[in-house]
Amino acid sequence: MSEWLVILLYGIVQGSLYTLVALGVTLTFGVTHILNFAHGEFVTIAAFALILLAPEWGIVPAIGTSIVIVAVIAAVVYTVGFRRTMGNHLQGLALSLGLLLFIENLMVREFSTNPRRGPRVDGFVDLWGGDRISVARLIVIGVTAALVAALYLGLKRSWMGIALRSCGDDELAAATIGLPARRVGLYAFVVSALVAAVAGFSIASVTPVTPSTGVDYLFKAFVVVIIGGLGSAPGALLAAMLLGILEAFGARYIDPGLTNVYGFVLMIVVLLIAPQGLMNRRVARAG
Amino acid sequence: MSRLARDLGGVALLGLVLAVVAVQVPEQRVLLFNLFLTFGALTVALDLLVGSLGMLSAGHAAFFGAGAYLSTIFSQRWGWPLPLAAATAVIAVAVLAAAIGYASVTRTAGMHFAIITFAFGQLMVEVVNQFPEITGGSEGQSVSWGLDEDLPFDWSIYRYFSLWLVGALVLTAAVVVALRRSQFGLRMQSIKDDEAVTKALGFNPRWYKAVAFVVASGLAGLIGTLYAPMTGFVSPQFMGVDQSVFFLGLIIVGGLGRVSGALIGVLLVAIIPLYLELDAVTRPLIVGVTMALVVLFEPNGVAGIADRIRRLAARSIGGRRSSDGPGAGPVGEPDRLVSTHE
Numbered sequence: 001m002s003e004w005l006v007i008l009l010y011g012i013v014q015g016s017l018y019t020l021v022a023l024g025v026t027l028t029f030g031v032t033h034i035l036n037f038a039h040g041e042f043v044t045i046a047a048f049a050l051i052l053l054a055p056e057w058g059i060v061p062a063i064g065t066s067i068v069i070v071a072v073i074a075a076v077v078y079t080v081g082f083r084r085t086m087g088n089h090l091q092g093l094a095l096s097l098g099l100l101l102f103i104e105n106l107m108v109r110e111f112s113t114n115p116r117r118g119p120r121v122d123g124f125v126d127l128w129g130g131d132r133i134s135v136a137r138l139i140v141i142g143v144t145a146a147l148v149a150a151l152y153l154g155l156k157r158s159w160m161g162i163a164l165r166s167c168g169d170d171e172l173a174a175a176t177i178g179l180p181a182r183r184v185g186l187y188a189f190v191v192s193a194l195v196a197a198v199a200g201f202s203i204a205s206v207t208p209v210t211p212s213t214g215v216d217y218l219f220k221a222f223v224v225v226i227i228g229g230l231g232s233a234p235g236a237l238l239a240a241m242l243l244g245i246l247e248a249f250g251a252r253y254i255d256p257g258l259t260n261v262y263g264f265v266l267m268i269v270v271l272l273i274a275p276q277g278l279m280n281r282r283v284a285r286a287g
Numbered sequence: 288m289s290r291l292a293r294d295l296g297g298v299a300l301l302g303l304v305l306a307v308v309a310v311q312v313p314e315q316r317v318l319l320f321n322l323f324l325t326f327g328a329l330t331v332a333l334d335l336l337v338g339s340l341g342m343l344s345a346g347h348a349a350f351f352g353a354g355a356y357l358s359t360i361f362s363q364r365w366g367w368p369l370p371l372a373a374a375t376a377v378i379a380v381a382v383l384a385a386a387i388g389y390a391s392v393t394r395t396a397g398m399h400f401a402i403i404t405f406a407f408g409q410l411m412v413e414v415v416n417q418f419p420e421i422t423g424g425s426e427g428q429s430v431s432w433g434l435d436e437d438l439p440f441d442w443s444i445y446r447y448f449s450l451w452l453v454g455a456l457v458l459t460a461a462v463v464v465a466l467r468r469s470q471f472g473l474r475m476q477s478i479k480d481d482e483a484v485t486k487a488l489g490f491n492p493r494w495y496k497a498v499a500f501v502v503a504s505g506l507a508g509l510i511g512t513l514y515a516p517m518t519g520f521v522s523p524q525f526m527g528v529d530q531s532v533f534f535l536g537l538i539i540v541g542g543l544g545r546v547s548g549a550l551i552g553v554l555l556v557a558i559i560p561l562y563l564e565l566d567a568v569t570r571p572l573i574v575g576v577t578m579a580l581v582v583l584f585e586p587n588g589v590a591g592i593a594d595r596i597r598r599l600a601a602r603s604i605g606g607r608r609s610s611d612g613p614g615a616g617p618v619g620e621p622d623r624l625v626s627t628h629e
Contacts, residue, residue, distance in 0.1 A: 035398050037532075081583055089398070093343070094539035094582040097532060101575030109568045219405075219528065226402045261413050264406040271403050275394040 006131045007248045013137045013206065015244025016144035020199030022221040022228070022236040023151065024192035030168040030231030031188035032181075034082055034092040038099035040218030042193045044107060046070045046200030047118065047209045054119045062119075067197045074193030078186050086185060100215065107211035118204030140202045147198055148237055155233065160187055168231060223263040227270045229277025238278060242266070291468035298464055298546070302457035309449035316562075317445045318518075323558045324452035325514050328459045330537050330549040332506040335463045335499055337535065338544030339475045342496060343401035345531045346387075346408030350504040352526025353411060354380045354511025356422055359430050359521055364421065373512040380508025381501050388500030392493050405528050415523045427522025430515045448517040455513055459506050460546045466502070475499065533557075540581045542590025551589045555581075 021043055028036050049066035057065070077099065085092040121139060124132040155161035167174045167184040175181060203213060224243055228235025243263050250262045270278065305324070312320045329351055336342040354376050361372035387407045395403050415422045422428065466472050477485045478492045485492055515521045524530075541552020556577060560570045585591045 029398075035401075081579065084583060085586075088586055090337075090343075090539050090543070091582045091586045094536050095579050097536045098575040098577070098579030098582070101571045102579065103575075105568050105572040105575065109572065222402055223406065226399065230398065257417070258413070261410065264410050264413075267406050268403065268410075271399065272390060272394055275399060 002127065002131055005127060006133065007252050008245060009127075009133055009137070009141075011245035011248030012241065013140055013244070014247060015241040016140050017199065017203055017206075017217065018220055018224050018240035018244055019144055019148065019237050020195060020202055021217045022224040022240050023148075023233060024195040024199070025218070025221045026225045026228070026231055026233055026236045027164070027195070028188055028192045029225070030233075031164050032082065032086055032185040033089065034085065034096065035089070035222075036082075036192075037093070037096035037218065038077065038103065039096075039192065039196060039221070040214030040216075041100060041103040042070050042074060042196035042214070043200040043203065043217060044209070044211055044214030045073060045103070046197035047204040047213065048107065048111060048116075048200075048211075050201050050204055051116050051118045051209065059119055063201060066201070067194060070193045070197040070200075071190050074189045074196075075186065078189040082189065083182050083185065086182060104211055104215060111211060113210050113212070115208035115210050117208050118201075120205045134206075136205050140206055143198065143202055147195065151195070151233065160191075164188055164191070220263060223267045225277075227267050227277060229279045232277065232279045235277055235279030289468075291465065294464040294468060295461060298457060298460045301460065301546070302453060305453045305456065306450065309446065309453055312446075312449070314443065314446075317443065317449060319558065319561055321445060321449055321452055321514075321517055322561070323553060324449065324456050325510055325517075326534070326537065326553045326557050327550050328452070328456040328510045329507055330534050330541070330553055331456070331459050331463055331546050332503045332510070333534050334538050334543060334545075334549045335466065335503045337538055338548075339467060339472065339479065340496055340499055341479050342392075342500070343398070343404075343535060344500070344503070345401045345405035345528055345535065346411075347404075347504070347507055347534050348528075348530035349408030349411040349526045350380055350384055350507040351511040351514070351530075352415070352521070352523070353383060354508030355430075355515035355521045355525060356415060356511075357508075358512035359428070359515050360421060363430065369516075373509075376512050377505055377509045380511075381505035384501045384504030384508075385497065388497045388504065389493075392496040392500065405531070408526065408528055408531055412523045412526055415526070423522070425523055427520055427524070430519050430521055445517065448513065451513050452510075452517070455510050459510070462502065462506065464546065466499075471495065471498075536578050538588075540578050540588050542588030542593075545590060548588055548590035551593075555589060 021040070024042070025036065025039050028034060028039065046066050046069075049069050050062050053062035053065055056062075081095050081099070082092060085095050121134075121136045123135045125135060125138060126132055155165060163174070163179050163184050164187060166177075167179055167181050167188075171181045174184070199217070200214075203209060203217065207213075220243070224239045225236055227243070228237070228239035243266065246262050246266060247259050251259050309320065329347065333344060333347045336344050357376035357379050358369075358373045361367045361375055362369050365372075367375070387404070391400055391403045391407070416425045418424075419426075467475070474485065474490050474495055477488070477490070478495055482492050511525075514525075537552040537556050538549050539552070540556050541550065542548025556574050560574055565573065581589060585595070587594070
């Protein structure tokens with residue numbers, strides 16, 4: 001029983017990290033219909049900014065500065081680039097791909113590919129039956145829960161959340177009532193980047209980080225977002241948890257070498273049964 | 288002269304030029320030239336999906352790798368003669384593509400299609416990783432061509448492969464051009480423009496998409512059977528999603544829906560950075576910037592820029608001569624080739 005609980009907890013930690021990355025991807029896509037390959041770089045930049053700044057300035061100023069850095073980068077990238085590519089998904093794809101290559105390799109050049117450890121909270125919590133889990137992992141679960149709750153309330157209640165959702169639902173109708181899609185797209189990018197920054201901090205607090213960490217999580221996030229339904233935030237949460245837990249149990253009971261396979265298999269099965277994803281009302285079927 | 292004949296003539300001319308280059312290219316550049324031919328053929332095949340149907344396949348490199356691996360396994364492990372091994376490998380890849388393609392096109396479209404093909408591609412990479420005793424696992428394995436004796440004209444084996452690869456590129460381009468200029472091509476255009484209307488006309492879009500997917504992926508497999516013995520090495524790195532997505536980037540930068548666009552993209556983004564011998568970090572950095580800037584300023588890619596210059600020149604000269612356009616690829620109506628529909 002206790003072993004199951006530990007595996008479940010580890011699965012939830014992994015699922016939380018997937019959730020944090022996937023939420024940004026799905027939010028950007030839901031509003032702007034851009035599948036942003038450069039989203040993973042926001043995660044990497046945040047993680048590196050925290051790791052480099054924390055020893056000098058202390059944790060709290062480092063977190064604040066990192067968030068500002070990522071938000072500014074996202075705003076610039078959107079204003080200069082993605083704003084012009086809206087409506088042409090091939091152009092958006094190539095642009096985000098170019099950005100991904102550029103940023104990732106710039107970071108490799110500056111910081112090398114050596115894994116770096118972020119600032120982390122030490123200590124363990126005892127579970128029943130003598131198992132332990134690190135406090136850092138529990139904090140990740142807590143942060144994710146808090147962020148999901150905040151995002152849920154924000155999207156449901158705040159002016160900006162309503163603007164984001166209405167643009168995602170019907171761009172033309174939103175434009176009619178005075179919500180220009182291109183400006184709302186900027187909000188979507190900045191909010192996604194903020195979530196990505198939290199994802200970066202969380203990843204850095206439990207695992208070593210390299211310049212390719214963001215891309216690795218990005219591909220997992222694509223899987224998650226497709227399983228949950230492209231553009232659906234609750235779907236992303238559900239799918240991320242499913243995937244995290246599936247991977248944890250799969251690694252323990254089936255074969256740890258197959259960890260990457262579960263997600264792809266799960267996604268293919270979901271797409272073949274429900275092509276629009278688990279929680280997307282809009283139909284994404286082929287003709 | 289019909290447009291098909293004109294385009295096929297262009298492809299033949301391209302083949303002739305490339306064959307001459309293959310004989311003349313200096314020895315230390317032969318490998319780079321072969322890489323150009325390989326990537327060129329792969330992207331021209333992929334463009335059949337992206338340019339003609341708007342299908343973003345993110346698993347193209349996986350089929351390329353599948354061709355490479357299967358032919359290697361058949362010839363090296365099982366001792367089949369090479370032509371038989373290669374032919375069987377291509378057929379096997381086409382069958383695999385038919386299964387994957389049919390499942391994918393019937394269930395998904397747009398970005399969903401891109402991601403399901405990405406998942407199938409990654410699954411194929413995992414299959415390679417899981418059976419190291421047959422495939423060499425994630426380390427890859429070397430491929431020997433079995434020909435070590437002296438070759439005529441004092442050519443290296445690589446130069447012979449150049450000619451084979453020129454053949455593969457010409458075949459690929461001819462197939463793609465012939466399909467585009469046929470009734471099949473008109474129906475593909477119609478599906479891309481308006482799937483519902485095409486359906487109402489009595490054509491099943493799934494069938495056309497699946498066939499195009501099998502053709503493009505089968506050609507990728509064929510190129511794989513030639514590339515593996517050429518480099519003498521196969522590894523899962525050939526077939527990963529980053530490769531597939533890179534190919535997509537190449538065509539988008541070059542310009543969709545024409546052979547010349549795909550080749551320009553390969554030359555500009557893949558080959559020139561290698562030619563300049565930049566280090567492994569600077570190269571993708573520059574590639575990334577180039578890719579982002581080109582698509583930002585000209586959504587139709589480099590071929591779109593060329594069209595623009597040609598139109599400008601035509602206007603300033605006042606002649607209509609330039610409407611025929613030089614170059615090997617089919618020069619269609621550029622504005623129709625990149626659609627911006629959702």
